[in-house]
Each structure stands twice: as structure tokens, then as C-alpha cells.
Amino acid sequence: MASVQLERVSKRFGSTHVIDEVSLSIDHGEFVVFVGPSGCGKSTLLRLIAGLESISDGDLMIGGKRVNELSPQERGVGMVFQSYALYPHMSVYENMAFGLKLGKASSESVAERVNETARILQLEALLERKPKALSGGQRQRVAMGRAIAREPDILLFDEPLSNLDASLRVQMRNEIARLHGRLGSTMVYVTHDQVEAMTLADKIVVLNKGHIEQVGSPRTLYERPASKFVASFIGSPSMNFLEGTCRSTDARETRVELKALGEVVLPYGVDSNAVGSPITLGIRPEHLTPVQATGSDAFEVINVEYLGNESCVYVDSDAEAFLTCRVEADTPIARNDTVSLRIDTAQAHLFDEHGQALARAQDSAL
Incomplete structure (x- = not known):
């Protein structure tokens, strides 16, 4: 053997x-x-x-x-x-x-x-x-x-x-x-x-x-x-990272305050020790969607790459260098457009201040 x-x-x-x-x-x-x-x-x-x-x-x-x-x-x-x-x-x-x-x-x-x-x-x-x-x-x-x-x-x-x-x-x-x-x-x-x-x-x-x-x-x-390291290394384009703070968590949901996007509610709980601590939210480009801008939540599109079967939209998010969105190839979004960003919260990952993944309560129960 x-x-x-x-x-x-x-x-x-x-x-x-x-x-x-x-x-x-x-x-x-x-x-x-x-x-x-x-x-x-x-x-x-x-x-x-x-x-x-x-x-x-x-x-x-x-x-x-x-x-x-x-x-x-x-x-x-x-x-x-x-x-x-x-x-x-x-x-x-x-x-x-x-x-x-x-x-x-x-x-x-x-x-x-x-x-x-x-x-x-x-x-x-x-x-x-x-x-x-x-x-x-x-x-x-x-x-x-x-x-x-x-x-x-x-x-x-x-x-x-x-x-x-x-x-x-x-x-x-x-x-x-x-x-x-x-x-x-x-x-x-x-x-x-x-x-x-x-x-x-x-x-x-x-x-x-x-x-x-x-x-x-x-x-x-x-x-x-x-870990954040693995999340950044596996996947192309790389995972997006947004800095913020964990505000609350229970068995069903976690509330985080992001510097770039404000409050986001995730449909899962994490370790209660994370509350009040700095966190990083990670989201894959296919789970971050640019939509028509609403209110003050608006960001500039700095580039759109047409790749044949899909397009990558790069957004200036103020607090971050840029965020990447993977969208349909025929997207109407163009450079210099203003968009809002919608996160698929069920697909979001949380990392602690040391870059280690915060386990979801549902995962811990398995």
C-alpha cells in the first residue's frame, strides 16, 4: 500500500x-x-x-x-x-x-x-x-x-x-x-x-x-x-474582505457593523465571545451583487471586465481598496456607474481579529 x-x-x-x-x-x-x-x-x-x-x-x-x-x-x-x-x-x-x-x-x-x-x-x-x-x-x-x-x-x-x-x-x-x-x-x-x-x-x-x-x-x-489566509488563497477572483465589529449573536443570527456597508444580519450564530470584537466579513465575488444605487449606500464602479461567460465588476467601496462582484456576462453595469451592493448573507464568512474562521452554531452542532 x-x-x-x-x-x-x-x-x-x-x-x-x-x-x-x-x-x-x-x-x-x-x-x-x-x-x-x-x-x-x-x-x-x-x-x-x-x-x-x-x-x-x-x-x-x-x-x-x-x-x-x-x-x-x-x-x-x-x-x-x-x-x-x-x-x-x-x-x-x-x-x-x-x-x-x-x-x-x-x-x-x-x-x-x-x-x-x-x-x-x-x-x-x-x-x-x-x-x-x-x-x-x-x-x-x-x-x-x-x-x-x-x-x-x-x-x-x-x-x-x-x-x-x-x-x-x-x-x-x-x-x-x-x-x-x-x-x-x-x-x-x-x-x-x-x-x-x-x-x-x-x-x-x-x-x-x-x-x-x-x-x-x-x-x-x-x-x-x-482562516482568512485560506479564504484569500482559494478561489479566483479572490474572496472580498470587509472590516467591521460583531454587535450581537444568538443561535439564529449574528449582527455585524461593517465600515463600508453598515449593519448586516447573518442567518447563523457564532461564538458569543466575538460580540464587541473586531471581525472581518468574507464574501465570494459570486455572492456579492451590484444593484441600482439606493439612498446613501452608493459606490462607484471602477472597472468591468467582460470574460465571455461572465463579467467581473470592480467597485470602489471607500473603506476598502475595491470589491469584486461576479455577474452575468451581459450585465448592463458600466464603468463610472453608481451601485449599491447586496450580500448573500447565508454565504458570508466571519473571521476573528487573528484571521481564524468563526464557526457557525449550526456547524458546531453537527
């Missing part, structure tokens, strides 16, 4: 803690994606699993076996890097066979595994070509094939699509998803692109400054972020 268990794993470079006591379980056959801003430690954590970096503290288990001191070859992992790292003088076949030959596999076994991998990745017609004769997407499939041909227990991907253009990234995302469905192997994938994370992952691990902020399914992280 190709499960992965990290038990309080840390990595230090001198006095700098890059990974700080990370504990995480990855089940056999899961597709897990590490996301986070640059420098958060996601690539270092992947390299610790691969054995390309040594662990400073803690234990790494693969298939129930402690592997801290084992080499990458002994761990049964295959890795696909951001750069294709193909040998330019070798054909596609030779690149894919290279690791197998180093492992002393028989020529018959090498041919069988390379040809089967080429079939899975639709590379059969390209086996005699050199890398310079391939497109970026084809080169990345060859790099994946080189890792897969060794039949590793775990496949590790370090930002494999970052060098591709937008259309190729979409194509390769589907290729990787299909590959996971065919192989059923454990896959761990690092990306800074939260769209890749949302579309590929069974489980997302959000990292921040060397520690885990939240682990969960894409839907859980989108609909129930555990």
Missing part, C-alpha cells in the same frame, strides 16, 4: 525553519495537491518525501515503513519536475528507458514497460523523435512517462505545467487526471496555481510559512475555509 505518513516533520536550513512540524496522512491512491504562496515550503516538503532533501526532525513513513534514511530509489517514488530534464541526444524511447536500464531491468522488461507507458500517454508515434522535435506538452508527457515506466508506488509532481501556455495547461491537467484514473497510484502534486489544485485534487493541503493552514477537499476549502 503506497500510503504516506508525515509525523511532525521539520526541515531547517541553518537557523531557518522551512518546514515546521508538519503532520499529514496521504492514503493509497489519493491525489493530493500542495498549494501556497512562493516560499511557503511546498516544494521542500515534496523533496523531503522524495528523499532529495534530508529530514531535520520527525518521521516519514511510506507504506507503513520509516524511510528517513532511504535513498530516492529505495523509496519507490517517481518525480516529474518543472523543467522537463530530458536528455537532448536521446530519443523519446531512450529517455523513458534510461531509469529502467540503470536499475538493471532486462531488455525485454524495458521494452514492455516503455511501450505500455507510451500507449497510456499516447506517445507511441513519437518514440523515435528527439526532444527538440517535440512540443512543450509532448515533452512534459515524456517526462511523466520516464517516471511512470519505473512503476513507482508514488508519483510526485513539482509544478509540472508552469512552463506551458494556458491552453496546454488545460490539456495537460486533463491528461494527468486521466492518468490518475488509469493507474490508481498515489500522486502528490505541487502548484502555485489554485485552479490546478481545485480541478485535480482529491485533497488539498494549504501551506503557509512552513506549516499547514488547512487540509480538505476542494469544496470544503472553498465553502468552509478555516
Whole structure:
């Protein structure tokens, strides 16, 4: 079973803690994606699993076996890097066979595994070509094939699509998803692109400054972020944040006073300790609707982006830099219009002054 268990794993470079006591379980056959801003430690954590970096503290288990001191070859992992790292003088076949030959596999076994991998990745017609004769997407499939041909227990991907253009990234995302469905192997994938994370992952691990902020399914992280950091990182466009104060709360509703929008009543209760304290209300762009301005509650539209299937309306909210609304593509709203803003209060999130999500009373009762 190709499960992965990290038990309080840390990595230090001198006095700098890059990974700080990370504990995480990855089940056999899961597709897990590490996301986070640059420098958060996601690539270092992947390299610790691969054995390309040594662990400073803690234990790494693969298939129930402690592997801290084992080499990458002994761990049964295959890795696909951001750069294709193909040998330019070798054909596609030779690149894919290279690791197998180093492992002393028989020529018959090498041919069988390379040809089967080429079939899975639709590379059969390209086996005699050199890398310079391939497109970026084809080169990345060859790099994946080189890792897969060794039949590793775990496949590790370090930002494999970052060098591709937008259309190729979409194509390769589907290729990787299909590959996971065919192989059923454990896959761990690092990306800074939260769209890749949302579309590929069974489980997302959000990292921040060397520690885990939240682990969960894409839907859980989108609909129930555990912190303001997660809420801001997951979702595109990003969540809107409005500063204010919690005025009252009970089992059924919470009243908050927002600097930009005044009083808002949310249809759920939170911890009574929040009353009187500063809070941040978070609302996704699709749950913030611009409507015809009424009374003093009026804000200027600073830009409208037409995106084909939808439009994004950016509103100057006085107290905030700007707020983003996701609306129908054919919206009549235009730049310099004056609008009011309507919040879907059932979809609003509250965060305390430390950026942690305030649990809803209904959630606590579950």
C-alpha cells in the first residue's frame, strides 16, 4: 500500500525553519495537491518525501515503513519536475528507458514497460523523435512517462505545467487526471496555481510559512475555509474582505457593523465571545451583487471586465481598496456607474481579529 505518513516533520536550513512540524496522512491512491504562496515550503516538503532533501526532525513513513534514511530509489517514488530534464541526444524511447536500464531491468522488461507507458500517454508515434522535435506538452508527457515506466508506488509532481501556455495547461491537467484514473497510484502534486489544485485534487493541503493552514477537499476549502489566509488563497477572483465589529449573536443570527456597508444580519450564530470584537466579513465575488444605487449606500464602479461567460465588476467601496462582484456576462453595469451592493448573507464568512474562521452554531452542532 503506497500510503504516506508525515509525523511532525521539520526541515531547517541553518537557523531557518522551512518546514515546521508538519503532520499529514496521504492514503493509497489519493491525489493530493500542495498549494501556497512562493516560499511557503511546498516544494521542500515534496523533496523531503522524495528523499532529495534530508529530514531535520520527525518521521516519514511510506507504506507503513520509516524511510528517513532511504535513498530516492529505495523509496519507490517517481518525480516529474518543472523543467522537463530530458536528455537532448536521446530519443523519446531512450529517455523513458534510461531509469529502467540503470536499475538493471532486462531488455525485454524495458521494452514492455516503455511501450505500455507510451500507449497510456499516447506517445507511441513519437518514440523515435528527439526532444527538440517535440512540443512543450509532448515533452512534459515524456517526462511523466520516464517516471511512470519505473512503476513507482508514488508519483510526485513539482509544478509540472508552469512552463506551458494556458491552453496546454488545460490539456495537460486533463491528461494527468486521466492518468490518475488509469493507474490508481498515489500522486502528490505541487502548484502555485489554485485552479490546478481545485480541478485535480482529491485533497488539498494549504501551506503557509512552513506549516499547514488547512487540509480538505476542494469544496470544503472553498465553502468552509478555516482562516482568512485560506479564504484569500482559494478561489479566483479572490474572496472580498470587509472590516467591521460583531454587535450581537444568538443561535439564529449574528449582527455585524461593517465600515463600508453598515449593519448586516447573518442567518447563523457564532461564538458569543466575538460580540464587541473586531471581525472581518468574507464574501465570494459570486455572492456579492451590484444593484441600482439606493439612498446613501452608493459606490462607484471602477472597472468591468467582460470574460465571455461572465463579467467581473470592480467597485470602489471607500473603506476598502475595491470589491469584486461576479455577474452575468451581459450585465448592463458600466464603468463610472453608481451601485449599491447586496450580500448573500447565508454565504458570508466571519473571521476573528487573528484571521481564524468563526464557526457557525449550526456547524458546531453537527
